[in-house]
Amino acid sequence: MLLFVLLLIDWGAGSLTSVRGALWTGLAVLLFLILFPPRVTTGEGWLASRGLLRERRVRTDLLVSVRCLDGVSQRLVLRDVFGDRVQINPQVLVNNPDLWHRLAEDAHRSATSGSLTCGQTALRRVSERIDRANARTVFKVSGLD
Structure with a gap:
């Protein structure tokens, strides 16, 4: 969900590129790994x-x-x-x-x-x-x- 919101905001601002999309994806995966409850x-x-x-x-x-x-x-x-x-x-x-x-x-x-x-x-x-x-x-x- 977070990844979708980040990509949507960046796309709406007109600044979404493949590099920025990869960075947003990496950030979302990192947050998932940190916040994943045992x-x-x-x-x-x-x-x-x-x-x-x-x-x-x-x-x-x-x-x-x-x-x-x-x-x-x-x-x-x-x-x-x-x-x-x-x-x-x-x-x-x-x-x-x-x-x-x-x-x-x-x-x-x-x-x-x-x-x-x-x-x-x-x-x-x-x-x-x-x-x-x-x-x-x-x-x-x-x-x-």
Whole structure:
């Protein structure tokens, strides 16, 4: 869509050439690659984040650490005993309670087995964020907002 708008504006201004068309196409492809959201999937004992070119997978039942990186975009970094690492946006967990439930269950299993040494606070923050979002939704649906 962006490419179509860019080409249409340039054509309307009368300055569209094959070189400018190639530049607009390159810009549109670059923006698509940068903004392409990773797809997060989970199963019993694992969580995977698949981007455009590769998939990263971590064993959630063998987590060693969970960290929350603050910045322009928040990231939750999960690391397992094998050294594998996955970064996900916590908003993905807020938007999909099934993913959160699976991750929380496996992280609890990691904590009870003793492998999760760092990350209880980060998980608690995400849990509180999800609880707040769910409470807001309940209040909005019930008309108590």
